[in-house]
Amino acid sequence: MKIWSSEHIFENPWELVVRAQWRKYPNKFNQAVEGIDVVDRQIDSKGVLRSHRLLSTRWGIPDWATKIIGSDGVGHASEHSAVDPRNKTMELKTRNLTFCSKITIDEKLVYSPHPEDKNKTCLKQEAVINVKGVPLGSYIESFVCDHISKNASKGREAMDHVINTIKLETVELQKEAKHAMESINLNFDI
Template identity: 40%
Template sequence: MVFFSFDEHVFSHPWERVVEAALRKYPNPESPNVTGTDVFERKVDEKGRLCSQRIISSLWSNSYLNLIEKVAGLDMTKTFHAIEYSVLDPKERSFELSSRNYNFMDYITVDEKLVYQPHATDPNMTVLKQQWHITCKNLSFVSFFENAMGTTMMAASVKGRQGIEYVINQVREEVERIASAPIEEMQTLATNTMKEINSFQQSIGGMGRRWEENLHEELNEFIAKSGSNLIDQPQN
């Protein structure tokens, strides 16, 4: 048996604003389980689409996972890593993401897909379509564990949408603060922002080196196992 579920959510914001927030989603206080995101490939393809691949690292803890740990003997306290493929198409106004975990794949495979598109009739709204495809194997009580993981993922999706709203509010506050700031304050803000960007770039570089040192073999194994099996994986 396989767990499959689909959900749809409408944001009361234009597509561009929601996508900007989705790109800046982590970190946010609504998703404290996400401990890091490492972009390891990003390019603009021949169609003008921004194609990205990144590692998302997270920690999970709830009653369902604790039960899986006890029954299956898996160490669910370990950091979960997932590979996310995304395609941002500004011309078609679509932002599509597909992800799959790459540890615990011998027992649990979680495929998740998200698509952000403008509302069909209201340009001030954005529709998020989200689906999950979960398969468990080499475990007892497979159906129970698949539903447990599905319930966990769907609960996390609610927090993820709240995180989008949080980032949208943060961006709005930034714009308002800049618009009302004196020239001297704006210059200071610009200087501090550049320092933050430089620090962020150095941090990303360091994370990239650590990824190459510690995760390269696992990533190759993940890609070999997954191939083109990610649910409707965007084509770069």
């Protein structure tokens, strides 16, 4: 078993970072995620938004390897998330479904406000990789761990890109709203 963990601070408030997380895929930084389907979404009695999504990802495995393992290179994962607006936490837990009898990858991300600066958000990320009954299991665990580390940095780049996109959209909406209000006020002056 290998455990990988990371912490990152986004220079933006929690509410904005959470909005960006929902819009993270697809992105140009990591094009592996090909599809996301919402299985279930509901708000529980405590006001927590709970979602279950299925993700389809392209693994980037060489053609010869996909033939050996009997795969078309597309993997599937199940993601459960909880957004608690009162306590300002967003937690995502993802587990692979493809080849889960041989390799399991349990990933957990937690977004919370920075304890000292409400305009920043902390991300704690962890992945537990476990390979069972496969030759060179330790090597495979290390390989997957390295791959997760590389993808995590791409994920943070994608989040920053989406955050900036949301900020630009907000500015544009404010301009449009101001222009609309000015038009309404001009019509009343006539």
